[in-house]
Amino acid sequence: MTAPHGKDAARSLARAVRDAIADPAERAHAAAAIRDRIAALDLPAGEVGGYWPLGSELDVRPALHHLRTLGRTVALPVSGPRGSALVFRRWRPEDVLVKGRYGIHEPDGSSPELRPAVLLVPLLAFDRRGHRLGYGAGYYDRTLEALRAVHPVLAVGVAFAAQELEAVPVGAHDQPLDWIVTEREALGISTEREALRTSRH
Numbered sequence: 311m312t313a314p315h316g317k318d319a320a321r322s323l324a325r326a327v328r329d330a331i332a333d334p335a336e337r338a339h340a341a342a343a344i345r346d347r348i349a350a351l352d353l354p355a356g357e358v359g360g361y362w363p364l365g366s367e368l369d370v371r372p373a374l375h376h377l378r379t380l381g382r383t384v385a386l387p388v389s390g391p392r393g394s395a396l397v398f399r400r401w402r403p404e405d406v407l408v409k410g411r412y413g414i415h416e417p418d419g420s421s422p423e424l425r426p427a428v429l430l431v432p433l434l435a436f437d438r439r440g441h442r443l444g445y446g447a448g449y450y451d452r453t454l455e456a457l458r459a460v461h462p463v464l465a466v467g468v469a470f471a472a473q474e475l476e477a478v479p480v481g482a483h484d485q486p487l488d489w490i491v492t493e494r495e496a497l498g499i500s501t502e503r504e505a506l507r508t509s510r511h
């Protein structure tokens with residue numbers, strides 16, 4: 311993809327690219343690859359915040375199930391009003407989810423609130439410097455900022471390889487990602503944003 315100017319233009323292009331990945335076998339293959347690549351990362355101890363797939367997003371549910379078999383506690387985001395940070399509540403496979411603010415499945419209020427040390431962040435687009443584009447509501451930037459004010463959080467962006475742009479427009483509030491995981495690679499983002507290291511399996 312060539313990077314269009316402006317975040318909104320980049321968003322609509324990225325959305326179209328993601329929607330175009332329609333083959334269920336290709337999607338299932340990507341979900342399994344993401345599961346394996348996340349399992350191979352040296353994740354810090356603590357709870358893992360995932361997400362429940364929306365529309366054409368990459369499905370991280372196989373990864374979440376696998377993390378549970380590794381003994382991890384998994385949480386899902388609950389969206390509050392625009393302008394707020396996401397709240398994470400514990401998710402277990404047997405839990406019944408409710409539809410939240412944007413029609414996204416979320417744990418109900420009886421599920422305990424957690425503060426994840428690892429966050430899987432759904433990406434609309436990304437570039438190799440680690441910049442990301444979300445839906446534009448700023449939820450993940452606010453959430454990472456709030457969580458990181460308390461303890462370190464490893465942010466792992468998740469996307470199809472096709473969602474890569476040459477350069478994603480940068481915003482003042484953008485919180486850095488530590489890794490970007492696609493079905494093709496796990497891309498480590500250095501804090502200095504200089505040396506990039508790529509692990510391919």
Ligand SMILES: Nc1nc2c(c(=O)[nH]1)N(C=O)[C@@H](CNc1ccc(C(=O)N[C@@H](CCC(=O)O)C(=O)O)cc1)CN2
Nearest residue numbers: 361362363364367387389412414432444445447449450
């Ligand atoms: N699966 C998933 N869960 C997630 C996110 C995400 O990106 N993916 N979020 C990441 O932030 C939060 C929800 N954020 C959202 C922010 C804006 C809109 C939004 O503007 N929706 C449009 C309609 C979008 C469409 O369906 O085309 C709207 O409501 O008008 C939706 C979700 C928390 N949970």
Ligand SMILES: Nc1ncnc2c1ncn2[C@@H]1O[C@H](COP(=O)(O)OP(=O)(O)OP(=O)(O)O)[C@@H](O)[C@H]1O
Nearest residue numbers: 442443444445446447448449450451452455481483
């Ligand atoms: N920590 C923050 N404090 C105040 N405003 C913020 C913060 N983070 C983001 N914003 C604001 O939220 C809006 C959306 O931000 P941005 O365009 O970076 O969204 P995004 O990264 O695409 O979305 P998301 O983080 O939800 O995935 C912008 O107007 C931005 O200024």
